Amino acid sequence: GENVEQHPSTLSVQEGDSAVIKCTYSDSASNYFPWYKQELGKGPQLIIDIRSNVGEKKDQRIAVTLNKTAKHFSLHITETQPEDSAVYFCAAPAWGGATNKLIFGTGTLLAVQP
């Protein structure tokens, strides 16, 4: 089965700086990697996802990169703003995508200091 590790567990940056969160996965058959943002008292919200047929995907200030050889993927947030402060989770499919079940990382608490 899949195992997902996420680092760092906490990250503090100054407003305007970039933030990078990294995840590794164990199952080389995994082919879908979503990132979620969770604000206090809310459910996780999908912010970006990537499929294994591409190495990078961007959406405004957010980008995700995927290295299939090394089995890791990263979330990049540029020009951080205080409203980016939240907990971020990465995920990968269980059983290489044989089901829609996701295995989540343990989360990164991002604090953007104004």
Add this chain to the structure above:
Amino acid sequence: GAGVSQSPSNKVTEKGKDVELRCDPISGHTALYWYRQSLGQGLEFLIYFQGNSAPDKSGLPSDRFSAERTGGSVSTLTIQRTQQEDSAVYLCASSLALANQPQHFGDGTRLSIL
């Protein structure tokens, strides 16, 4: 509404009582998932429904936990004889049944066992 709806948003009950949590998925989403999130922790998979297939119950922590999905839409998660360690946020998500589809989460039910 267009999103996943969960009720109640908060539930306080005494140890030993039974509780029922409800999830209304996004219309047209045939896959439905329940997760548990303890304070400051990641998402723990509980159960997954996909169409008319037998549910994946591999994450249910004990036989006090059960879930059903009637008519392929609304789901209820039932916890019998609640214990204090059941205190957590219970999150529901739904997705299309195709492989590697984004899961969309509700805002959860915060369960507190006194």
